Structures are given as C-alpha cells and as structure tokens.
Ligand SMILES: C[C@H](O)[C@@H](O)[C@@H](O)C(=O)CO
C-alpha cells in the first residue's frame with residue numbers, strides 16, 4: 001500500500017478507564033476493576049476495527065496502564081499519553097468517580113466521556129458530574145450516555161453508544177490529523193475569487209496548520225532544471241498514454257492546437273502533476289543535489305492558481321488537479337491528495353475535512369446553475385422524476401479540473417449502485433473503469449489560452465452525497481454550510497442539452513439536495529442554491545453531515561446551514577448550556593470557546 005509521505009504524526013486515541021477509588025472491607029474499587037478495564041478494551045477494539053487514518057492505516061489506540069481512581073493515576077496516565085502522542089481521549093466508567101480529581105485536564109486533547117448506564121453503580125451520575133466540571137473549567141467534552149439501562153455484567157456496547165463513539169472518533173482523528181501539517185498555496189489570488197485570498201491566521205488558529213506558499217515559477221524551474229523524480233515521470237507518461245483517452249476538441253478549428261503541440265502539452269501537464277505531488281509531500285527519489293526540494297512542504301492540501309495568469313500562457317492544471325484528487329494514479333491506488341483549483345483554499349479545506357472523515361476522493365465544483373422542473377421542461381421537454389421532482393429541481397455542479405475522477409460513479413458497490421470507495425478499497429478494475437469513463441479534452445481556448453486538457457465525464461449514477469462550503473465572514477469568522485442529497489442521472493439527451501449550454505468539456509454532475517418544503521434554506525433546491533455562500537462547493541460521497549457537525553464543534557466553526565436531522569447532531573455537552581435552539585447555541589458556544597489554537 002502506498003504510504004503517505006507526510007511528515008508528522010497521526011493522532012493517537014487514549015482510553016482512560018476511571019474508577020471509584022474506595023477500598024476498605026467491601027473493596028468497592030476491587031469489585032469494579034475488571035468491568036472498568038473491559039470497557040476500555042471494548043472501545044479500543046471498536047476503534048481499531050473501524051477507524052483508519054487517511055493513509056489507510058488503522059488508528060492507534062492506547063489504554064492507561066491502570067484504572068484511574070485518584071489524581072496520581074490521572075497524572076501518570078497523562079504522562080504516558082504525552083509520550084504516546086495522544087491527541088484524543090475517551091474516559092470510560094461504570095461507576096461513580098471523583099471528576100475533578102480524575103478528569104482529563106489537558107487543554108489540547110479532544111475529549112469524550114462514556115458513563116455506563118447500569119444502575120447498580122452510578123456511572124451515568126459520574127458522567128453528568130464530570131461533564132459539568134468540564135464545562136466549569138472551559139474544557140468541553142462529548143458525553144456518551146446509552147439510552148437503555150444495561151445489566152452490570154453486560155459487555156456488549158449498545159448500538160447508540162457505538163454510533164456516538166465512532167462519530168466522535170472519526171471527527172476527532174480528522175481534526176487532530178491536521179495539526180502541524182501545511183496548506184500549500186501555489187500562486188495567489190485567482191480571478192478575484194475571495195476564497196483564494198488566503199487567511200493564514202484562520203488556518204493557523206482554527207486548524208493548527210501552517211500556510212506554505214510558492215510562486216508558480218517554481219514549477220517551471222523544476223521542469224527546466226530536471227528537479228523531479230524522472231523514474232516516476234516515466235511511469236506517469238507511460239501510464240497516461242495507455243489510460244488517458246483524448247476526447248473531442250470543441251475549439252474553433254482555426255484556434256485548435258496542432259497534434260504536435262497537443263503532444264508536447266500532454267507531456268507538460270503530466271510532468272506538472274508529478275512536480276506538484278513533490279511540492280506537496282517531498283520526494284525521496286530526487287538527485288541528492290536537490291536535498292532541499294526533496295523535503296517538500298508537508299502539505300496535507302494545496303491550491304493551484306489556474307485561470308490567470310498561468311493559463312494565459314502555459315497549459316492548464318486540470319490534469320494535475322483531477323489526477324491528484326483521484327484515489328489512484330500511475331502507481332495504483334493511493335491516498336487522494338487535496339488540490340483545489342482556482343486556489344480556492346476555503347473549498348479545498350472543505351474537501352480536506354471530508355477526505356479525512358471518509359478516506360474517499362473528493363469533488364470540487366462550481367455550484368453553477370439551479371434548474372427548476374419547469375425550466376428543464378421548457379428547454380428539453382423532460383419531466384424531472386424521483387428526488388429531482390420531489391425537491392423541485394437539480395443543481396448543476398461543474399468546474400474545470402479539480403473534481404476527482406471517482407465521481408463518474410462508474411464503480412459499483414455490492415448492490416450494483418454507484419459508489420466512490422475509500423481509496424484503500426479501490427481495485428485495479430475500478431481504476432480501469434474510471435479511466436474508461438473519462439476523456440481528456442483540449443482545454444477551452446477562451447479560458448485557457450495556454451492550452452492543456454480538461455478531464456471530462458458525467459456522473460451517471462444516483463449516489464448519496466454531501467456538499468459543503470466553508471465561508472469566512474468578517475466580524476463573525478468561519479462558518480460551514482452542509483447540504484446532504486444525491487447525485488442523479490438524467491436521460492443522456494436531457495443532460496447533454498443542459499450541459500452544452502455551459503462548459504461541455506468539463507466534469508458534469510447533477511445534484512439534488514434533500515429539502516423539506518418549509519420556508520428557509522432547504523425549501524427547495526432553488527433555496528439551497530440561493531443561500532449558498534460562494535461559487536464553489538466541496539462534495540463527498542455519502543451522507544456525512546452529522547460527522548461534519550461534530551467535527552465543526554471540535555474546531556469551533558459554527559454550522560450556519562444544514563439539513564441533518566436534529567437527533568443526529570452530536571456536540572460537546574457544554575453546548576446545551578448555550579440554549580435549546582441548537583443552531584444559536586452552536587454559534588454562542590463557538591464564540592465562547594474560540595479557535596482551538598488561539
Ligand atoms: C468563467 C471562469 O473562467 C470559470 O472558471 C468559472 O466557471 C469558474 O469556475 C469560477 O469559479
């Protein structure tokens with residue numbers, strides 16, 4: 001399995017089995033040791049079996065050496081966890097314990113507490129007590145309290161506890177993975193797009209990442225001086241010639257590049273992809289005299305300033321963006337990179353959040369056009385059906401470049417439904433199918449005067465999908481929008497008619513958000529588009545809005561729009577103190593706690 005070249009640790013989860021310390025004739029502690037430690041072992045087993053880092057490896061989980069009954073054992077546990085690289089802690093107990101003496105007081109760890117709900121011992125009472133103490137001390141923690149009373153000898157973790165435990169784990173690993181990694185900005189502001197005006201203070205204080213920046217001339221320097229992995233470039237060129245189908249050229253004949261120019265440009269864009277990979281994560285196969293370049297920028301994600309001025313002069317970045325965002329390349333299945341086009345760092349960060357939550361390749365798109373059922377009927381004569389009809393319309397998602405090729409939906413799951421798999425499950429057969437569903441068409445010469453190619457495919461599958469947008473609002477800070485919904489398939493002639501009205505050589509996806517018909521942002525698909533915060537959206541396979549809400553609460557980023565059922569909203573217990581209206585409470589709590597790394 002291809003390993004990520006990222007430098008820096010992946011977050012470890014530490015389990016804290018906490019116990020009533022009383023001995024004496026009845027030895028309360030002694031009677032609880034086994035049950036308490038078994039709870040910790042059950043959480044470790046659950047996480048090791050279900051959670052992976054974005055590099056595909058199982059999440060590392062450690063348990064304190066002893067149960068924690070008094071402060072000395074809490075301190076010993078904290079010391080062990082510090083040495084193990086623990087960023088996330090889960091405290092578990094079946095009984096009463098002494099909250100302020102045994103709680104996790106590390107301000108940087110992401111915390112949860114599971115109080116076993118069996119009434120022989122007051123585990124649930126401890127849970128409530130220690131969560132109150134966490135709130136009093138400004139160390140908000142997630143509370144996990146099972147719905148049904150269990151028996152003291154129950155060892156099976158209830159489903160509702162499992163669901164919250166896994167949601168907390170996925171979100172916490174995603175948050176902590178970003179720590180000490182970089183966002184790499186290649187070039188600067190693109191076409192005046194606000195999302196490409198980078199705000200290092202936001203990235204540093206909310207995400208714990210640093211901003212690295214290189215001028216685009218660095219790509220040309222490396223090409224000119226041969227500063228790239230020549231063996232990888234040769235593999236990439238061979239693979240690209242065998243697997244990339246060149247599509248039609250829609251440019252006016254008099255403006256079309258010659259075959260020779262196209263051949264040169266194809267080699268240029270493949271080399272660009274190899275160089276950007278190396279800019280992001282370094283390379284251990286460069287000529288030793290390039291030891292500085294070999295280090296790379298430790299970038300978990302990056303943006304490329306395509307569409308001016310690079311693309312007025314050089315072949316465009318679409319091949320690099322599409323291939324790096326996809327779950328494989330010439331070296332087979334590998335962790336998808338995150339490379340935003342148009343240097344839209346806010347959209348790239350949205351893609352990063354969802355890749356870290358899911359291990360899947362991500363889509364970048366313009367939220368281009370809302371088509372009502374009437375408009376589709378007027379233009380094509382077709383009556384929308386299914387979810388497109390139920391939610392009154394479809395939203396056209398389309399942007400050159402940075403949409404992962406997995407989004408064609410050509411890979412099928414065990415039920416024959418379109419799927420975008422976790423990268424570690426992508427097979428060679430999947431790779432071939434995805435490449436077969438994609439063509440590489442000459443770049444639109446109006447937008448890309450320097451030539452190049454654009455990936456072209458249509459999402460021909462109904463798949464669950466989640467579209468998000470991270471926005472920065474002056475005076476408020478970051479907010480996130482979340483729209484769960486589906487990609488939908490239109491009859492080919494209908495899709496073609498609508499697609500041809502815009503950029504017919506770019507990736508095309510029809511999206512339907514799940515709406516509720518009530519006044520507000522989710523009344524119909526029109527309202528989602530009309531309330532969307534910017535020109536771009538980041539889209540993942542699956543309905544992952546609840547995970548995103550949990551993740552945002554850890555990051556102190558309020559969610560200003562979502563269509564996730566309220567019952568699935570899982571935030572730190574302290575959020576309840578900020579009011580019963582979940583949305584307002586979220587804003588007030590995020591403001592109160594402020595960014596994690598302030
Ligand atoms: C018209 C611009 O050149 C296109 O790139 C536009 O569709 C955008 O993607 C702007 O976000």
Ligand SMILES: [Mn+2]
Pocket residue numbers: 342365366399535536
């Ligand atoms: Mn765009």
